[in-house]
Amino acid sequence: MNLRVGFLKPNRLWPLSDRNEVEQMNKITQTKKRAAILAGAQRVFGREGFEGTSMDAVAREAKVAKPTLYNHFRDKNALYVAVVEHSLTRVRSEIVPPELRDMTATEGLKVITTRLARMFGRDDDVLRLCRICIGGFDRFPLATSTFMYNGPQRGNREVASMIALWAGRGELACDDHELAAQQLGELCKVGIFDPRLYGSREKASIDECHRIAAAAYQTFMARYGK
Amino acid sequence: MNLRVGFLKPNRLWPLSDRNEVEQMNKITQTKKRAAILAGAQRVFGREGFEGTSMDAVAREAKVAKPTLYNHFRDKNALYVAVVEHSLTRVRSEIVPPELRDMTATEGLKVITTRLARMFGRDDDVLRLCRICIGGFDRFPLATSTFMYNGPQRGNREVASMIALWAGRGELACDDHELAAQQLGELCKVGIFDPRLYGSREKASIDECHRIAAAAYQTFMARYGK
DNA sequence: TTCGCTCTGAACCGTCTAGTACAATCTAGA
């Protein structure tokens, strides 16, 4: 792949700054195009991996002309990183909503396990994002570590802080909150995430997600409940 | 990529059958070369993915001339599938050894969790194989489903049958052996497998594997122990 | 309408890569 940075034409969009107000007139169309490109690229990258994805394929999937791609993103690498970041912001869908702090451990953990199982079993964006990051860890270590930090680790920290809260209230018996949170997360993947990751099964049904969530809850409470 | 099947020269090796006895004289060298190619290809595929891997790179890694690659494997696809199969046979390293049947649940589960955690935290071949299969699920569904069937699913079945055995002896309280086995497996990944898969951490230390195994054991026994 | 901008489709360039051809060299048995 040619990594040479092309000549920066002044009308290119990617700096996205230093634009006078007149240029805002087509902004809506532009952001629409940008969104279409990101969505299309996310699908193709998730399916084919970084090297397997051609810019022509992205253009086709996004129903956009190829120069438009390069009008919005400097090159394939930039598009890739943008896809990771974009997917991440969409995925950051509160596993731990604020109202959880007012719930008891038994109530709150039911909410958390249900949300987690549903994410692992049914969210296609999460799946694609994971595939993309696994495939790109070698070429884009920064994007991958951003994903790890803002994705799984952030989720774990949030769950761990809830567990700490409940433990502090005497509702759970747990020393290592971090470990407990990770165990809870893994328990919610059982049978519904890995097979999807390897492409060998379809999206789980809502019932199945509930079943897995309930099993995770039971096991977790057997260990850390009071 | 050109998928056209090339002309089959009669001295090509890949049918690996219909060979007269005289041809066996160089068999040792051949199998050595073949092994070198598979090992090298496994490394490169695991690092770079299918599309990111060039046959020249494999030849370089395996310290072999490019035509030798094609002397052993019809094309890149065949090499890829062979790598998956080969890694699988190596990886099929008894998580559930036969002597487990004579152990009690507490003893046996300690063995199983230790082996699982060690595999997830330290085995590079397993890691590469997972990456390869995740990256190739779309192009090689058969290879991936073979991997799922002979890898994770087979492991789960073996663990589940042991759990059933112990439950039958009254040492565990467990109805859904399959689910329990899957939960045990996931618990042994906690914090040591996913980060490696995403390339964001190194191999776990033996101590850390033991810690994770012990935590998995405790949680599992809290739920299913008597 | 004109101005300024983006989008489009197609053609194009340079590079990389899968796979092949070939002639020379090596290896092991007879």
Next chain:
DNA sequence: TCTAGATTGTACTAGACGGTTCAGAGCGAA
């Protein structure tokens, strides 16, 4: 030593792909 087959290095072909160029079309604002 002879021989058959495997290996090697190099050079080649055909096609795919990243990225660019260009002329023209669409569109909102003044």
